[in-house]
Amino acid sequence: MTTIDHGPIGLPAANVSYRTCPFTGRRIERNAELLIRANAVAAVVFLAVGGLFGLLVALTRWPAVQLLPAEWFYLVLTGHGANVLLFWIIFFEIAVLYFAATFLLNCRLATPRFAWLAFVLMVVGGVLANYVVLQGDSTVMFTSYPPMMADPLFYLSLILFAVGALIGVMVFFGTLVVAKAEGTYEGSVPLVTFGAVTAAIIAVFTLASGAIILIPTWLWSMGLIAGIDSLMYKLVWWGMGHSSQQINVAAHIAIWYAIAAMVVGAKPLSEKVSRFAFLMYVLFLQLASAHHLLAEPGMSSTWKIVNTSYMMYLAVMGSMLHGLTVPGAVEAAQRRNGFDRGYFDWLTKAPWGNPAFAGMFMSLVMFGFIGGISGVILGTEQLNVLMHNTIYVPGHFHGTVVAGTTLAFMAMTYLVIPIIFRRDIIWPRLARWQPYLFGLGVAGISLFMMGAGTLGVPRRHWDISLIDSIIPYEFASGAYLMMGLNGLSAIVAAAGGLLYVVLVVASVVAGPRLDRPGATLTFPLHKGGAEAVSHYGSAGTLKIPGTIILVAIFFGAFILYYFINWKYLSALWLFN
Amino acid sequence: MAIDPPSNRLWWKEPIHRIELGWIIIAFLWGLFMFFFMIAWHFIGNQNLSTESYRVLPERYQERVELFAEEHQLLDANGEPVDVDGVPVVSPPPGEDAYLLGRLWEWWPVLELKKGEAYRLHLSSADWQHGFSLQPVNINISVHPGYEQVITLTPTETGEFGIVCNEFCGIGHHTMTGLIRVVE
Numbered sequence: 001m002t003t004i005d006h007g008p009i010g011l012p013a014a015n016v017s018y019r020t021c022p023f024t025g026r027r028i029e030r031n032a033e034l035l036i037r038a039n040a041v042a043a044v045v046f047l048a049v050g051g052l053f054g055l056l057v058a059l060t061r062w063p064a065v066q067l068l069p070a071e072w073f074y075l076v077l078t079g080h081g082a083n084v085l086l087f088w089i090i091f092f093e094i095a096v097l098y099f100a101a102t103f104l105l106n107c108r109l110a111t112p113r114f115a116w117l118a119f120v121l122m123v124v125g126g127v128l129a130n131y132v133v134l135q136g137d138s139t140v141m142f143t144s145y146p147p148m149m150a151d152p153l154f155y156l157s158l159i160l161f162a163v164g165a166l167i168g169v170m171v172f173f174g175t176l177v178v179a180k181a182e183g184t185y186e187g188s189v190p191l192v193t194f195g196a197v198t199a200a201i202i203a204v205f206t207l208a209s210g211a212i213i214l215i216p217t218w219l220w221s222m223g224l225i226a227g228i229d230s231l232m233y234k235l236v237w238w239g240m241g242h243s244s245q246q247i248n249v250a251a252h253i254a255i256w257y258a259i260a261a262m263v264v265g266a267k268p269l270s271e272k273v274s275r276f277a278f279l280m281y282v283l284f285l286q287l288a289s290a291h292h293l294l295a296e297p298g299m300s301s302t303w304k305i306v307n308t309s310y311m312m313y314l315a316v317m318g319s320m321l322h323g324l325t326v327p328g329a330v331e332a333a334q335r336r337n338g339f340d341r342g343y344f345d346w347l348t349k350a351p352w353g354n355p356a357f358a359g360m361f362m363s364l365v366m367f368g369f370i371g372g373i374s375g376v377i378l379g380t381e382q383l384n385v386l387m388h389n390t391i392y393v394p395g396h397f398h399g400t401v402v403a404g405t406t407l408a409f410m411a412m413t414y415l416v417i418p419i420i421f422r423r424d425i426i427w428p429r430l431a432r433w434q435p436y437l438f439g440l441g442v443a444g445i446s447l448f449m450m451g452a453g454t455l456g457v458p459r460r461h462w463d464i465s466l467i468d469s470i471i472p473y474e475f476a477s478g479a480y481l482m483m484g485l486n487g488l489s490a491i492v493a494a495a496g497g498l499l500y501v502v503l504v505v506a507s508v509v510a511g512p513r514l515d516r517p518g519a520t521l522t523f524p525l526h527k528g529g530a531e532a533v534s535h536y537g538s539a540g541t542l543k544i545p546g547t548i549i550l551v552a553i554f555f556g557a558f559i560l561y562y563f564i565n566w567k568y569l570s571a572l573w574l575f576n
Numbered sequence: 577m578a579i580d581p582p583s584n585r586l587w588w589k590e591p592i593h594r595i596e597l598g599w600i601i602i603a604f605l606w607g608l609f610m611f612f613f614m615i616a617w618h619f620i621g622n623q624n625l626s627t628e629s630y631r632v633l634p635e636r637y638q639e640r641v642e643l644f645a646e647e648h649q650l651l652d653a654n655g656e657p658v659d660v661d662g663v664p665v666v667s668p669p670p671g672e673d674a675y676l677l678g679r680l681w682e683w684w685p686v687l688e689l690k691k692g693e694a695y696r697l698h699l700s701s702a703d704w705q706h707g708f709s710l711q712p713v714n715i716n717i718s719v720h721p722g723y724e725q726v727i728t729l730t731p732t733e734t735g736e737f738g739i740v741c742n743e744f745c746g747i748g749h750h751t752m753t754g755l756i757r758v759v760e
Contacts, residue, residue, distance in 0.1 A: 147705075148704050148705075148744075148746065185581050190578060190581055230723075261578040270593060295718045297627075297723040300627050301618065316607055324599045385717065386716070388716035388717070460744040461742070461750050464750075466738075466751070475712075555602070570621065570623065572715060573623075573731050573732050573733075575625065576625075576728050
């Protein structure tokens with residue numbers, strides 16, 4: 001039997017070398033460290049490019065500025081989507097997956113050569129996509145809906161990137177197998193790793209959907225297939241397009257738990273509830289791709305209702321549970337840490353000067369209030385008609401993907417740089433302000449775009465004055481105001497984003513070295529967390545009154561906004 | 577901590593605290609409510625997007641719209657055809673079919689409808705995908721080439737209403753508009 005227990009998979013590879021992290025006491029393997037670094041650096045590069053494109057988009061949509069000519073606007077908008085929504089986020093997610101499987105499980109990375117292959121494919125795909133888009137004949141938007149056709153290389157670049165990402169996800173699964181076989185952890189995987197597993201499972205069918213639709217579309221663009229049905233494309237493409245945002249949700253919620261644990265020593269209130277909430281994502285989140293087909297011909301109402309409700313809102317329930325358990329875990333930990341007075345002492349005395357915590361908590365609040373609520377409204381069968389394809393839609397997903405995911409990833413970077421790059425954060429005063437600057441800008445972007453969308457402003461549109469049209473139409477003056485405020489917010493967010501990129505690059509290149517004995521962190525990790533907080537939650541002594549108040553406010557806002565939209569719908573012309 | 581394996585190896589046997597349990601129940605019930613409210617709106621509401629759709633060849637659809645425009649062309653007091661900047665104004669009889677064509681880059685033709693009357697509005701595209709966005713009413717519907725969607729639409733107010741395109745359709749996308757007039 002021993003031969004089975006110590007089968008080939010259990011044998012440590014020959015060239016494995018570990019070091020011990022002085023701040024966490026965990027083992028970090030060399031290959032894992034290098035690959036986390038490589039993927040994180042690539043992520044930040046694509047964020048810088050995509051963020052610049054985003055600023056140009058917002059300044060063009062500011063009616064008083066209208067920076068770019070129309071042709072450039074649509075080109076840059078195509079590049080903005082691909083760079084930030086795909087490349088920045090998926091590179092960072094691969095880094096998070098490797099982090100969750102190696103650092104958190106004290107394990108080596110499985111098949112580092114395949115991990116490098118994945119990295120190279122993703123870089124080639126990302127660079128090629130930018131090259132093709134900038135050539136100018138692939139201005140088809142991120143969604144590339146047929147019958148509009150792009151250069152074949154555009155589809156090929158996305159396929160290469162998706163294949164690379166899929167290999168990266170497989171390396172993650174392989175690492176889990178190695179960790180189990182080599183016994184690098186006891187019992188079940190940590191909650192954060194569990195969240196990463198759900199993200200990876202969602203990633204598999206997301207990337208598969210992408211391959212299923214992009215490969216025939218690529219063949220079509222080369223003239224090998226006669227046509228691509230526009231409705232079929234939309235259905236399958238959104239299996240990638242929307243589901244990839246569900247990878248983000250699972251990944252950034254895992255990061256919320258990770259940062260709460262590392263900075264304030266938070267322990268999940270209940271492992272069972274938090275894992276159950278993640279499980280709901282695996283089972284139901286992908287149905288959300290139906291959100292994009294609510295105003296389309298050809299689908300029955302039953303199909304729309306079942307899918308768009310994520311099968312009776314069971315995935316929304318998952319998010320609502322995290323909305324209680326994450327701040328609840330922070331509150332319980334903070335009360336343990338000695339901030340036990342009143343309802344909100346734990347929150348006001350939280351480490352707001354630590355950019356990891358500040359970014360994480362703002363991500364949590366804005367994801368729930370801005371991105372989450374608006375997402376459910378948009379995804380309601382009838383209400384969708386009010387905002388479908390208006391700029392409300394980008395308003396919503398900047399609330400989820402930028403205020404939620406990107407801000408959480410930025411926050412995580414402030415922990416990854418010391419632990420993985422072994423450099424301290426340079427210019428801590430600036431770093432302290434970075435999440436606030438970015439968060440404020442993004443909140444503005446999301447809310448003002450949603451406001452403009454409510455007034456009917458279309459998305460992906462160069463000129464809402466409609467001056468060059470045969471038949472003119474004048475939007476309400478409030479729409480112009482909203483688009484102007486959106487432009488201002490974009491400048492604030494871009495300043496926060498630029499500050500992030502500069503801080504990351506400067507810290508990695510010239511930050512104080514942490515690989516010397518006695519080095520300390522500017523933004524300290526929580527000390528001795530495990531023992532101090534190991535037992536609350538399972539007992540009946542849980543005390544989280546502040547969180548209950550916050551959750552009640554959230555729920556009240558949700559219900560109110562939900563019914564406001566039904567009221568608004570009922571005032572429309574009649575149609576059925 | 578969340579970054580360590582659960583301290584209790586039998587974590588799935590731990591009781592759930594009543595605060596969490598209460599919130600699970602509330603979230604579940606709210607989800608059920610939202611689910612059934614969509615179904616209920618099909619019975620109590622007057623705004624439910626039709627799912628009546630047909631496959632159609634874009635050329636054939638275009639021919640039908642042109643025929644429709646010819647048949648119901650609005651004439652002024654002198655018997656002259658009415659147009660708006662060269663686009664014909666078409667006045668279909670109440671209760672009957674009205675056709676609208678999305679193409680690069682206009683919504684064609686201009687429709688004149690009567691307030692309070694129901695029309696079977698047909699929507700399709702001659703070329704690429706377009707977005708029918710009626711403003712400032714804010715009814716937004718996707719339009720595909722090869723698919724014809726039929727919506728029974730009843731205007732509830734008079735005036736001039738713009739149709740903007742809100743699906744990206746190439747370099748002239750921001751010039752694509754149309755018009756629906758509603759009269760008493």
